[in-house]
Amino acid sequence: MKHVPQIKIPATYMRGGTSKGVFFSLTDLPEKCQVAGEARDNMLLRVIGSPDAYSKQTDGMGGATSSTSKTVILAKSQQADHDVDYLFGQVAIDKAFVDWSGNCGNLTAAVGSFAISNGLVDAKRIPENGHAIVRIWQKNIQKTIIAHVPITKGEVQETGDFELDGVTFPAAEVQVDFVAPVDSSEAMFPTGNITDMLDVPAVGEFSAARYSVTMINAGIPTIFLNAADLGYKGTELQDDINNDEKALARFETIRAYGALKMGLIDNIEQAAERQHTPKVAFVGASKAYVSSSGKHVKADDIDLNVRALSMGKLHHAMMGTAAVAIGTAAAIPGTLVSQAIATGSTQFVTFGHPSGTLKVGAETKEVNGLWTVNKVSMSRSARVLMEGWVRIPGDSF
Incomplete structure (x- = not known):
């Protein structure tokens, strides 16, 4: 009986805020999945375990909720004065569909940590102790986000006593600043009306x-x-x-x-x-x-x-x-x-x-x-x- 062997792709499973997802470095993906398109979408669907008619994602990394059916692809930033490019894919549970239309604010908290730990941030920008200021370019929505990542002895500090409702255990606090989430060329209120x-x-x-x-x-x-x-x-x-x-x-x-x-x-x-x-x-x-x-x-x-x-x-x-x-x-x-x-x-x-x-x-x-x-x-x-x-x-x- 013929069979297709499995392949393995470097990945990190992370919680960010009240969500969790599978994180990838762009250059670790199979070559044809390093660009947007059907191959990338199909790869992410299979990683997460979608589409699943049972809505359980048993045969993948997804957790069968919108908060746990998420993927992130990171790369050294192509934007001036930014450290990392952040691309977010929301994977449907029961459909063969990856939605690239928006950002995940919760997982943003994990982007800086991953970027530092995986060499995507210049070592000169990481203090021995204190906070690393990671400048994130959010590719889905073309916006800047700043993550203040706690650093202890040159490494990302993940444990701490900060409590976040919706997350069972305390951890280190990460301040996230969404810079100019509506720029001057956009309409904050698309109809022109507040209500x-x-x-x-x-x-x-x-x-x-x-x-x-x-x-x-x-x-x-x-x-x-x-x-x-x-x-x-x-x-x-x-x-x-x-x-x-x-x-x-x-x-x-x-x-x-x-x-x-x-x-x-x-x-x-x-x-x-x-x-x-x-x-x-x-x-x-x-x-x-x-x-x-x-x-x-x-x-x-x-x-x-x-x-x-x-x-x-x-x-x-x-x-x-x-x-x-x-x-x-x-x-x-x-x-x-x-x-x-x-x-x-x-x-x-x-x-x-x-x-x-x-x-x-x-x-x-x-x-x-x-x-x-x-x-x-x-x-x-x-x-x-x-x-x-x-x-x-x-x-x-």
């Missing part, structure tokens, strides 16, 4: 509706809605949403029609080919709730509650890129996010999510009636889980 009305047709038992929305391009294209308009409190956990197929169908329809209004797609059918973006999130006033880990979050601990969906499911915590959108919108008067805050717009906001809380800060300004954001900062953590080789059948790509 809009979005018409959504009937979906199953849900009648056609007009929803008040804030649609923003910051970190990642995001559609914000009011929790109350959807019949929610804003304190929901994953099981409240993800076990309701009818609700998920409504969210996907909202996402599709929002993408069309934001100009991200030309027709509704294209939404199925762009699963990673835009994100859909709903906001509510600060209310007490018990997180998925049993943590009691008090109303006084937070400024508002935010719940967000990723790849068709409610996220277990909060996507880093969506947190950029939240922080930006919180700092701009009139958005649905700032309206949900009792004190109105604020430069620093702490919001509740299913796993706990997160603080994010944004520097925004209005010039000639147009809003822009200089920087959005938050703290995450990262850790190598396994390194060596990943194996796939030789005919996978």
Whole structure:
């Protein structure tokens, strides 16, 4: 019986923020996978274990959730004044599809660590002790991100006492700065409005509706809605949403029609080919709730509650890129996010999510009636889980 031997590819399995994924150096990939295209996509699909009709990714490295079905390709940067080029691929679970349309903010926290440990950062830029400032060029969205990576005795420090809700164990804190996530040539609010009305047709038992929305391009294209308009409190956990197929169908329809209004797609059918973006999130006033880990979050601990969906499911915590959108919108008067805050717009906001809380800060300004954001900062953590080789059948790509 003929068979195709497996090949092995150098890889590192890493957690970054509340996500984890398989990291590669570009030059370690098979030659025809070093360029964008079908071969690269097929390779990554096989590594992760997709498409999987059972939605388990048992025969791959994926964890069968949007947070754990991720891949990263890194290389020495081709951009001036940058250290590393970061390319992110969101791998679908039950479809043969890799979405390259956006960034993963959580895994960004691991990019600097990987880059230093794998020789992608000039050794002169790494202190003996302190923090290495890693300048990241995010290729998917063509933006600069700065990671402040803790260094001890010349090596990346991964352990520490920083606690991040959504991650069980403490680790070393990594500050991540998203620099000018909306540049001057882009529209932060693609329709020109801070709030809009979005018409959504009937979906199953849900009648056609007009929803008040804030649609923003910051970190990642995001559609914000009011929790109350959807019949929610804003304190929901994953099981409240993800076990309701009818609700998920409504969210996907909202996402599709929002993408069309934001100009991200030309027709509704294209939404199925762009699963990673835009994100859909709903906001509510600060209310007490018990997180998925049993943590009691008090109303006084937070400024508002935010719940967000990723790849068709409610996220277990909060996507880093969506947190950029939240922080930006919180700092701009009139958005649905700032309206949900009792004190109105604020430069620093702490919001509740299913796993706990997160603080994010944004520097925004209005010039000639147009809003822009200089920087959005938050703290995450990262850790190598396994390194060596990943194996796939030789005919996978």
